[in-house]
Amino acid sequence: xxxxxxxxxxxxxxxxxxxxxxxxxxxxxxxxxxxxxxxxxxxxxxxxxxxxxxxxxxxxxxxxxxxxxxxxxxxxxxxxxxxxxxxxxxxxxxxxxxxxxxxxxxxxxxxxxxxxxxxxxxxxxxxxxxxxxxxxxxxxxxxxxxxxxxxxxxxxxxxxxxxxxxxxxxxxxxxxxxxxxxxxxxxxxxxxxxxxxxxxxxxxxxxxxxxxxxxxxxxxxxxxxxxxxxxxxxxxxxxxxxxxxxxxxxxxxxxxxxx
Numbered sequence: 001x002x003x004x005x006x007x008x009x010x011x012x013x014x015x016x017x018x019x020x021x022x023x024x025x026x027x028x029x030x031x032x033x034x035x036x037x038x039x040x041x042x043x044x045x046x047x048x049x050x051x052x053x054x055x056x057x058x059x060x061x062x063x064x065x066x067x068x069x070x071x072x073x074x075x076x077x078x079x080x081x082x083x084x085x086x087x088x089x090x091x092x093x094x095x096x097x098x099x100x101x102x103x104x105x106x107x108x109x110x111x112x113x114x115x116x117x118x119x120x121x122x123x124x125x126x127x128x129x130x131x132x133x134x135x136x137x138x139x140x141x142x143x144x145x146x147x148x149x150x151x152x153x154x155x156x157x158x159x160x161x162x163x164x165x166x167x168x169x170x171x172x173x174x175x176x177x178x179x180x181x182x183x184x185x186x187x188x189x190x191x192x193x194x195x196x197x198x199x200x201x202x203x204x205x206x207x208x209x210x211x212x213x214x215x216x217x218x219x220x221x222x223x224x225x226x227x228x229x230x231x232x233x234x235x236x237x238x239x240x241x242x243x244x245x246x247x248x249x250x251x252x253x254x255x256x257x258x259x
Contacts, residue, residue: 060204092123095121100136108122
C-alpha cells in the first residue's frame with residue numbers, strides 16, 4: 001500500500017492537464033517548459049507530445065501500485081440470468097468490474113477471486129471491491145457552438161430548466177446550442193494526486209518527454225529508474241506505517257503533515 005497526504009483538485013470538472021506538473025517534467029527532462037503561447041497555439045511537437053502521453057502515463061501509473069490515496073470501495077452488482085453474459089466458472093457469482101477501476105486491491109475481506117476479461121468471479125455474495133480508481137466517468141462533456149447553423153440541428157443540445165443537456169428539436173437563432181466534445185480527456189474527472197504519486201507521475205512523464213523529443217535513451221532510463229525508486233520508497237513507508245496503526249490519530253496526523 002502506498003500512502004501520502006492528498007492534494008485536492010476540483011473533482012467535479014473534466015480532466016485538465018496540470019501545466020505546472022508538465023513544466024516540472026520538462027525541466028527534469030532537460031527541456032525548457034512549454035510557454036503560454038505554445039499552449040495557446042497547440043501545434044508544436046512539445047504540446048502534441050504532452051497530449052499524446054499525459055493521460056496514458058497517468059492511467060498506467062495508477063494501475064501499477066496500490067496508491068492509498070487513490071483507493072475506493074464499491075459494492076458490486078452480480079449478473080443474473082437475465083444478463084447476456086453467462087457464468088461458466090465454478091464460482092458462485094460473476095461481477096462486472098467498475099469502469100473506473102485501474103487496479104483491483106481485494107474483494108471483501110481478502111476473499112478469493114478470479115478475473116477474466118471485464119469480470120470478477122468469486123464465491124462472495126454481495127461483494128465489496130477495494131480498488132485503485134482511474135477517474136473514468138464515461139460522461140460526455142459539452143461545449144458551446146459558436147456559430148450554429150440550422151442544418152446541423154441534429155447534432156446540437158440545449159440546457160433544460162434543471163441545467164441538464166437534452167437534444168435540440170427546434171431551431172431558434174437566439175438559442176444557445178451545445179455539442180459534444182469528444183476529446184479523450186473529457187471522459188475522466190480531475191485526479192486527486194498525493195505528493196508521492198505526483199512525483200512518480202512527473203518522473204514518468206519526464207522520461208517520455210526525453211525519449212520522444214530527443215531520443216535520449218539514457219535520460220529516459222535514468223528518469224524511469226527514479227520513478228521506480230519513488231514508488232519503492234513509498235511502499236516501504238506504507239508498510240512501516242501499517243505496522244504502527246496502534247499509534248492513533250495524533251501520530252497519523254503528524255506523519256501526514258496535517259497538523
